[in-house]
Amino acid sequence: MRKPLVVVGSLNADLYVEINALPRPGETISGANAAMRPGGKGANQAAAAARLGHPTQLIGQLGSDAYAPVLTQALVTAGVDCQHLAISPGESGQALILLQQGGENSIIIVGGANQRWSALGEAAQAAIRQGAALLLQREIPEAVSLAAARLARAAGVPVVLDAGGSDAPLSPELLALVTCLSPNETELSRLTSVPTDSDPQVLAAAQALRRSGVGEVLVKLGARGALLLSEDGTVTRQAALPVAVVDTTGAGDCFTAAYTVATLEGLGPSGRLAFACAAAGCCVQVMGALPSMPSRDQVQQLLQGATASRGQDRAAGQPA
Numbered sequence: 593m594r595k596p597l598v599v600v601g602s603l604n605a606d607l608y609v610e611i612n613a614l615p616r617p618g619e620t621i622s623g624a625n626a627a628m629r630p631g632g633k634g635a636n637q638a639a640a641a642a643r644l645g646h647p648t649q650l651i652g653q654l655g656s657d658a659y660a661p662v663l664t665q666a667l668v669t670a671g672v673d674c675q676h677l678a679i680s681p682g683e684s685g686q687a688l689i690l691l692q693q694g695g696e697n698s699i700i701i702v703g704g705a706n707q708r709w710s711a712l713g714e715a716a717q718a719a720i721r722q723g724a725a726l727l728l729q730r731e732i733p734e735a736v737s738l739a740a741a742r743l744a745r746a747a748g749v750p751v752v753l754d755a756g757g758s759d760a761p762l763s764p765e766l767l768a769l770v771t772c773l774s775p776n777e778t779e780l781s782r783l784t785s786v787p788t789d790s791d792p793q794v795l796a797a798a799q800a801l802r803r804s805g806v807g808e809v810l811v812k813l814g815a816r817g818a819l820l821l822s823e824d825g826t827v828t829r830q831a832a833l834p835v836a837v838v839d840t841t842g843a844g845d846c847f848t849a850a851y852t853v854a855t856l857e858g859l860g861p862s863g864r865l866a867f868a869c870a871a872a873g874c875c876v877q878v879m880g881a882l883p884s885m886p887s888r889d890q891v892q893q894l895l896q897g898a899t900a901s902r903g904q905d906r907a908a909g910q911p912a
Contacts, residue, residue, distance in 0.1 A: 598648075598649050599728075601650070601651075602706040602757070603705075604630075604701070605630070608629060609623035630881070636849075637848060642671035644891065649719055650677065652706070653708060654684050655679070659684040659686070664677065685701070712743075720740055721744070725752060725771075728752070734760075734762075741770065754775075755783065767805055770807060771808070773810070791816075795821070808823050815832050817832040822861060841880065842885070
């Protein structure tokens with residue numbers, strides 16, 4: 593039996609509206625295709641890891657509203673172990689997602705139950721200590737993430753932190769406990785006060801984070817792919833795979849979860865990045881956050897297609 597990946601994080605009811613463009617102040621616009629889809633960074637990452645074939649447990653909080661059973665069922669269907677989900681009286685976490693043409697989105701978060709944590713229960717603490725890795729994000733109070741990270745590191749469990757979910761500074765104590773920190777380029781710039789408009793600037797900012805005590809830095813670069821700065825200073829880059837983008841919601845969560853799964857499976861830096869970029873490439877082709885998390889077969893098919901395409905390019909004398 594493989595040890596489970598343990599995710600401590602948020603669950604949200606994502607309330608979608610499709611729009612042509614964001615409204616100006618005082619403007620009323622028409623939307624289309626309003627829908628509720630399961631999401632939340634913790635739920636997304638747990639669903640992604642489970643669908644990719646790794647045993648996964650989610651520690652989180654739901655409200656006592658009508659969204660709670662829908663969110664739970666979506667996670668169970670994805671294969672997530674939900675025994676550590678708690679109910680906090682009141683509303684569940686929610687996110688209003690304004691989806692624009694081309695797949696870009698603007699999101700308003702209402703924390704709800706995700707912000708009503710008191711402490712980690714004994715069963716949750718035991719699960720963290722016994723996990724293969726701990727995966728965190730920033731849509732729950734940092735005190736909870738810090739407590740979870742302390743438990744994990746004391747037990748020799750690696751800690752992966754996705755920097756998305758909050759624009760507040762990260763505490764030096766939490767950073768020192770992180771084995772792998774995964775920001776996108778905007779979050780990387782905010783955390784380091786270093787511009788990230790070019791690849792050399794991204795690398796310089798990642799190196800600044802490494803000096804703060806983080807083990808490795810995994811930077812999500814959207815359409816430009818990803819960059820990994822390993823503990824020994826080695827830099828690995830991966831191009832994004834060419835796909836038709838429908839909705840980018842949850843793609844970063846999918847990427848970080850897939851990278852963590854690949855790490856637990858013993859892949860090297862290049863293999864981890866390729867697997868994570870393929871998973872994110874599958875994700876952006878489907879509407880919704882949690883519903884868009886791909887299966888292992890879907891990721892492998894995209895990887896095989898990209899490999900075959902590169903082989904054809906080389907045979908034709910074109911740069912791969």
